Amino acid sequence: MVLLDSEKAREQLDSPLFAGAMWSRNRSGTIHPAKLAWGLKAAALKLGVRLHEHSPLTRLEEAGRKMIVHTQAGRIETPRVLLGTGTANVGVSDINRRVMQVRDHIIATSPLTDEQMARIGWKNRQGVYDTRTQLNYFRLTKDNRIIFGGRVSYHFGGNNNPAQDRDESTYYKLAEAFYRTFPQLDDVKFTHAWGGPIDYCSRGAVFARKYHGGKTVFVAGYTGFGVAGSRFGARMGLEMLWNRDTLITSLDISRKGPSYIPPEPVRWIAAKITFNAFDGADDRGGWRRWWINSIKALGFPM
Numbered sequence: 001m002v003l004l005d006s007e008k009a010r011e012q013l014d015s016p017l018f019a020g021a022m023w024s025r026n027r028s029g030t031i032h033p034a035k036l037a038w039g040l041k042a043a044a045l046k047l048g049v050r051l052h053e054h055s056p057l058t059r060l061e062e063a064g065r066k067m068i069v070h071t072q073a074g075r076i077e078t079p080r081v082l083l084g085t086g087t088a089n090v091g092v093s094d095i096n097r098r099v100m101q102v103r104d105h106i107i108a109t110s111p112l113t114d115e116q117m118a119r120i121g122w123k124n125r126q127g128v129y130d131t132r133t134q135l136n137y138f139r140l141t142k143d144n145r146i147i148f149g150g151r152v153s154y155h156f157g158g159n160n161n162p163a164q165d166r167d168e169s170t171y172y173k174l175a176e177a178f179y180r181t182f183p184q185l186d187d188v189k190f191t192h193a194w195g196g197p198i199d200y201c202s203r204g205a206v207f208a209r210k211y212h213g214g215k216t217v218f219v220a221g222y223t224g225f226g227v228a229g230s231r232f233g234a235r236m237g238l239e240m241l242w243n244r245d246t247l248i249t250s251l252d253i254s255r256k257g258p259s260y261i262p263p264e265p266v267r268w269i270a271a272k273i274t275f276n277a278f279d280g281a282d283d284r285g286g287w288r289r290w291w292i293n294s295i296k297a298l299g300f301p302m
């Protein structure tokens with residue numbers, strides 16, 4: 001890690017908001033998540049794995065020493081099931097009590113011209129996140145668009161397909177944050193916006209848990225940090241499914257689950273207040289800071 005003061009940070013990427021930075025030069029990088037998914041798919045197929053896309057699990061049934069996985073068009077009998085289904089409701093109530101779906105949002109600009117790139121001086125093309133309570137994270141694409149994310153929402157009952165994700169106004173505050181971060185790019189427009197699910201749990205990191213007498217293992221809870229973390233989560237889940245006694249399965253992270261999150265409507269009310277508190281917690285403080293600290297004291301990562 002290299003510690004940069006304000007001037008040095010702004011030499012790397014010029015924003016009036018940056019008071020300093022930590023630059024992880026050797027151990028960090030950015031990846032293209034779709035290419036990662038396609039690469040994993042290609043590797044799995046090469047190993048002889050059979051993939052059945054668009055065939056969601058609709059019900060899990062325990063049948064003696066076996067599990068039956070029901071899908072819309074068929075069923076699979078199997079001795080073991082590894083669930084890597086994130087925030088989806090797979091009918092196991094214990095999972096619904098420990099994982100809640102929040103949604104994160106992103107906007108992408110049109111490709112920056114060389115002159116616009118020169119205004120911000122992002123020569124080393126780092127992936128960046130800031131450390132404010134309502135944080136933003138951003139990176140460049142190959143064709144020099146800026147992808148700018150970080151505005152979390154919660155929808156009653158963990159709605160997996162909220163209309164707001166397709167509503168332009170959902171993204172205005174994110175655009176405002178973009179222009180605050182890069183006021184010298186006030187002529188840049190946005191071409192894309194989207195939102196996706198985050199599997200929030202009170203630990204703020206992955207957990208794995210056995211169900212159906214150990215025949216099923218669920219692994220998720222990455223709380224927005226699972227792109228690299230899911231490699232570890234997959235190993236942890238598989239080792240638990242095969243009852244292996246390894247270093248990973250001996251760690252607390254494998255043995256202990258996160259605590260329960262209160263059910264609806266408390267979940268919705270608390271989430272609404274919390275996301276409201278995020279806005280302005282750093283610059284205005286007051287009740288917002290008090291609320292966030294109280295939620296933290298209850299053991300929830302903020």
Ligand SMILES: Cc1cc2nc3c(=O)[nH]c(=O)nc-3n(C[C@H](O)[C@H](O)[C@H](O)COP(=O)(O)OP(=O)(O)OC[C@H]3O[C@@H](n4cnc5c(N)ncnc54)[C@H](O)[C@@H]3O)c2cc1C
Nearest residue numbers: 056057084085086088104196197222224225226227228230
């Ligand atoms: C906007 C946004 C930005 C993010 N940015 C970052 C980042 O910068 N860095 C980072 O590390 N992480 C980031 N994340 C989080 C990261 O995407 C997740 O942590 C990671 O994808 C979790 O991997 P997973 O395999 O557990 O779950 P997922 O990738 O969510 O995969 C779950 C899979 O289960 C499938 N599924 C759901 N229901 C069923 C069913 N009933 N039957 C069968 N299959 C089902 C889904 O189709 C999906 O393919 C971001 C997430 C969002 C939404």
